[in-house]
Amino acid sequence: MVRQFRQLTIIGESINDSVPSTHQLLESGNLQALVELACKQAEEGADYIDVNVGARAPELMAELVRRIQEVLDRPLVIDSPDIQIAEAGLRAYDPARAGGQKPILNSISLGRIEMLRLLAIQPCKVVLLVSEHVVDGRTSLCTTAEDSYRAAQKLVELVRETGFSLSNDDLIIDPGLTPLATDTGGHLNRVLQTFVRVREDQDLAGVHFVVGLSNLTVMLPSKRADGSPVKGPLQNAFLTKAVPLGLDMIVASTSRRYSLLPAEHPAVRCLEQCIANPGLAAVLAVRDFYKSGGSL
Amino acid sequence: MSDYADLYQAILEGNAKKAKEVTERALAEGADPLELLDRYMIPAMDEVGRRFDCQEYFVPELLIAGRAMETALQLISPLLAEGGGARAGKVIIGTVKGDIHDIGKNLVISMLKGGGFEVIDLGVDVPAERFVEAVGNQENIIVAMSALLTTTMGYMREVIKALREAGIRDRVKVMVGGAPITQRFADEIGADGYSENASGAVGLARRLLGLASSA
Ligand code: B12
Numbered sequence: 001m002v003r004q005f006r007q008l009t010i011i012g013e014s015i016n017d018s019v020p021s022t023h024q025l026l027e028s029g030n031l032q033a034l035v036e037l038a039c040k041q042a043e044e045g046a047d048y049i050d051v052n053v054g055a056r057a058p059e060l061m062a063e064l065v066r067r068i069q070e071v072l073d074r075p076l077v078i079d080s081p082d083i084q085i086a087e088a089g090l091r092a093y094d095p096a097r098a099g100g101q102k103p104i105l106n107s108i109s110l111g112r113i114e115m116l117r118l119l120a121i122q123p124c125k126v127v128l129l130v131s132e133h134v135v136d137g138r139t140s141l142c143t144t145a146e147d148s149y150r151a152a153q154k155l156v157e158l159v160r161e162t163g164f165s166l167s168n169d170d171l172i173i174d175p176g177l178t179p180l181a182t183d184t185g186g187h188l189n190r191v192l193q194t195f196v197r198v199r200e201d202q203d204l205a206g207v208h209f210v211v212g213l214s215n216l217t218v219m220l221p222s223k224r225a226d227g228s229p230v231k232g233p234l235q236n237a238f239l240t241k242a243v244p245l246g247l248d249m250i251v252a253s254t255s256r257r258y259s260l261l262p263a264e265h266p267a268v269r270c271l272e273q274c275i276a277n278p279g280l281a282a283v284l285a286v287r288d289f290y291k292s293g294g295s296l
Numbered sequence: 297m298s299d300y301a302d303l304y305q306a307i308l309e310g311n312a313k314k315a316k317e318v319t320e321r322a323l324a325e326g327a328d329p330l331e332l333l334d335r336y337m338i339p340a341m342d343e344v345g346r347r348f349d350c351q352e353y354f355v356p357e358l359l360i361a362g363r364a365m366e367t368a369l370q371l372i373s374p375l376l377a378e379g380g381g382a383r384a385g386k387v388i389i390g391t392v393k394g395d396i397h398d399i400g401k402n403l404v405i406s407m408l409k410g411g412g413f414e415v416i417d418l419g420v421d422v423p424a425e426r427f428v429e430a431v432g433n434q435e436n437i438i439v440a441m442s443a444l445l446t447t448t449m450g451y452m453r454e455v456i457k458a459l460r461e462a463g464i465r466d467r468v469k470v471m472v473g474g475a476p477i478t479q480r481f482a483d484e485i486g487a488d489g490y491s492e493n494a495s496g497a498v499g500l501a502r503r504l505l506g507l508a509s510s511a
Contacts (some may be wrong), residue, residue, distance in 0.1 A: 017446075018475070055446030055476075082447050111394070111421075132396055137445040139347045141396050201485040228471045280363055287356040 008239075008258065009249040011077050011104075012041030013214060015064075017054025026053055026060075031067050038068045051065060051089060052079040058088035065092040075101035077127075077251075083115050090121045106251075107174060108159075109152055111139035119164040126166065127210060128155040130194065131176020143185060145193030148175050152198055156207075156246065168206040172249060177211040180286045181219035181233065186278030188271070195245040210249035213238070221290055224236035230290045232256055233267035240268055240279055241275075266292075300327065302335055303368065307340035308352065310360030312367045317349055319368045327468060329372040333412065341410030345495025358494070362406030369409065372450040385505040388430045389440040390418030391474075397444035400474060404442065405495040411498035424451075424458035433457070435467035438501055443474040447503040452477075467506040473497060 012036055017023050025033045036162060050070065051059050063257045077099040078089035093103045099278050107127035111134060114228045119126060130151040142148045144290060152173050159166055175194040176185040192209070200203050217231035217237055224230055239247070239258045252258070259270050266289060273285035300322045306314035322332055344361045347353040350419055353361075387408055391401050398420050404414050427439055439459065444448040452472055459465040471489040472482050483492035491500045 021460075081445060111396070114334075139396055141398070179399065182359060184359065221351070221354050249478070264463075265456070280360065283356045283359055287354075287360065 005147055007248055008243065009208075010044030010046050010258075011048040011050050011210070011249060011251040011252065012038075012044070012254045013050050013212070014041055014080070014253070015050060016052040018052075021271035023054070026056065029060075030135060031064060033083060034064060035067050035071060038074075041254045042072055042074045043083040046074065046077050046254045048077050049077050050106070050251055053085065055082065057083070058082075058084045060083045062088040062092035065089050066094075069094055069097040073098055075103060077104040077106050079106040079155055081107075081112060083112075083118065085149055086115065087118055087121065088120055090124065093122070095122070102170070104172065108155065110134050110154060115161050116158060119159070119166065123166075124169075125170045125172060126159065127172045127174050128159070129174045130155065131174070131178070133140045137233060142176075142190065145190050145197050148190060148194040149201075151200070152194070152204070156204065168204065169208070170202075172208040173204075174210045174212075174234075175225045177213070177215045177219045177238075181283065182273065183274065183278075183286075184280050185280055186272075186282075188274050190208055190280070192241060192245060195242065199246050200288070206266075208249055209242075209247045210251060211238075211242070211247065213250045213252040220286070224290050224292070232266055233261070233265065234270065234289070236261050236269035237265065237271045240265075241271060297308045300332060303332065304336040304343075304414070304480065305338045307337060307361055307364045307368065308343055310357060310364050312360075312364040313352070315364040315368045316371065318499060323371065324377070329375040331418065332368075332372060337365060337368055338410065338412055342495075342498075344410070345407060345498065347420065349493070349495055359406070362410060363402075363412045366406070372454070384413045384507055385501065386414045386416070386429065386437040387440050387501060388416045388418065388437060390422035391420040391442045391444075392428065392448055393421055393423045394451060395443050395445050395448035396420040399444070400444065400494070401442040404440065404473065405499050407494040408501060411501070413498075413501060424455045424485045427455050427460045428458050431462075431468055433463050436505065437467075438469045438471055438504060440471045440473070440497070440501075442472075443477065446476050447478050449481065451475065452487070456486055471497070471500055471504060 013081060015022055015034055033127045039050055051064060061135055077084055080086045095109055097272055104125045105118060107129040109129040109132050111132050131146040133142055135145055142151060142243045175191040195209055213235050217234050220230055222231055236259055237260060268286050270289040274282035299319055303318040306318055314467045317471055348358050350429055391398050408415050418430055441452050441455060469488045473491055479490050489500045489504050491497045
C-alpha cells in the first residue's frame, strides 16, 4: 500500500465477523488463517490490527489475541460491543509484545458506559463513539454535530472520573460515519462538523479522531457501468475533506490506496453536493455519481 | 380507465415530481384511486424490489423510488380512506432495545408502504412494553422487529415473551429481520416469519396476513 498520508494511522479492518470470508474462518475455528490475515495486513501497512470475533466465546477473543501477538509486534484494537468479549481480549493483550504500545478498546458510548470499567484492566487507548446519546433513558442516534460534541464531552468527563489516568492522547473520538447511500439526514455534515467542534474545545486538545471508512460506501455498487471504481474515490474524497479537519486514524482496508484528491475530482464534487444539499438530494448526488459512467 | 403507465415509470425512475403530476392529472380526469394503486403504483414498487434483488438497483434508487411512491400515495390516500379503510394490513415495527441501527428498518418501512401497508414506526431502542402497548387490543396485525447487533438480537425473544405474557401473542404475527438474523434463529425464538431483505419483507407480510400477492 502506498502511504500518501504520513499523519494517518491505519487500523486494518479485515479480522471482523461481518466480513464474509473472515466469518467463515471464525466459524471453522481456523485461527492460523486469521493470524495470517493479521500478518498480511501488517505487511500492507496497517499500524494496528482490529480484532472482532462477532458473538463468540470470550475465550476465542483471548486466544486469537495471544496467537496474533506470538508472531506479530503490531498493537491491536480490541473490537466488540460485548463487555465480556472485550474484557477477555484486553486481559489477553500483552503490550511487551507490541514494543510497549497500548491496545485500543473499541468502543465505549453513552449507551454502553458499563464498559468504562474495562479501562482498569491495563493502560489502554479508547475509542469514544459519539454517534449516539441517551435522551429520556432511550439511546438514539445523534442528529447534529452539537449532539455528538456533547456526547464527546460527557464521555471524556466519565473517563476522567474513573481515575484511570488516561491522557487526551489516549482518547480517540469516533463520530460514527454513516453510509452515503442512505444519508438523507445530513450525517456527513454532522461528522465533519463534529471534528470542528471538538477541535475548538481547548479542554479536548490532543484527542484523536477515527472513522470506519468502509461504512461510508456500504450498499453502493463497486463499479460504474464503464468499469471505473466507485468506493475508493468516494472514500478518498471523504479523506480530502476530513483530514484537514483533524481526522488522523481510519479503520480501513489495507488493500486500497489512500490519497487526497484534487478539488475538481468528480468524487469530491459529489461529496460537496452532499454537504451543500443534505436530504434526499444528497442521495441523488451519490446515485448520479455512480450512474454517470464518466472517466476518472 | 385511461392508461397512466407514466405513473409506473415515474415511480420506477424515482421521479417524484412526475409521479405527482401524473397522479394529479389522473385524479382530475376521474381515475379510480384504488386502480391507480393496484395497476401502477404497487407493481412499480414490486419491480423496484425485483431490480434491487438482482443488483440492477442499489439502495439509493430504492430510497428515491420510495419517495416518489410516497408523494403519489399522499395524494390518493385521503380518497382511499373515504372509500373504506386500510387496504393491506397494518405493521407495527421497531429496532429492538439497545440497538439504534435503523437504515434497514426504514427501507423495510418504505417497501411495506409501497406495498400498501399501514406502518406504525416505533423507532429505535424499543423496549418490549412499547411493542405490547402499540398492539393494544388490535388483532390480525404484524409486529416486526429489526436488530443489527449480535448483542441485541436476543432481545427479540423478550418481546415475544412479553406479547405472550400480555395475552396477545395469538392476535398478531411476528416477523423479524436484520443482518445477523437467520431463519433458524427466527424459528428458535418462535417468530412467525423472517426475510433477509426489504422486498422479501413485503411478500412475507402479505403471506402472514393471508393476503394475495400482487406480483
Ligand atoms: C451504518 C452502521 C452504523 C451506524 C447506524 C446508523 C443508522 N441510522 O442505522 C452507526 C454509526 C450509528 C453504527 C453504530 C454502531 N455499530 Co454499526 N454498522 C453500520 C453498518 C456500516 C451498516 C448497517 C446498515 O445500515 N446496513 C444496510 C441495511 C440496509 O442492511 P440491514 O440493516 O441488514 O437491513 C436489511 C435486511 O437485514 C433486512 N431487514 C432489516 N431489518 C429488518 C426487519 C424485518 C422485520 C425484516 C423482515 C427485514 C429486515 O432488510 C434490510 C434491507 O434489505 C454495519 C456494517 C455493515 N457493513 O453492514 C455496522 C455494524 C452493523 N455495526 C456494528 C457495531 C458493532 C456498531 C456499534 C456497537 C459500534 C461499533 N463499534 O461500530 C454501534 C452500536 C450502535 C447501537 N447502539 O446500535 C457491527 C455489528 C457487529 C455485530 N454483529 O454485532 C457492524 C456489523 C459493523 C462491524 N463490522 O463491526 N453503525
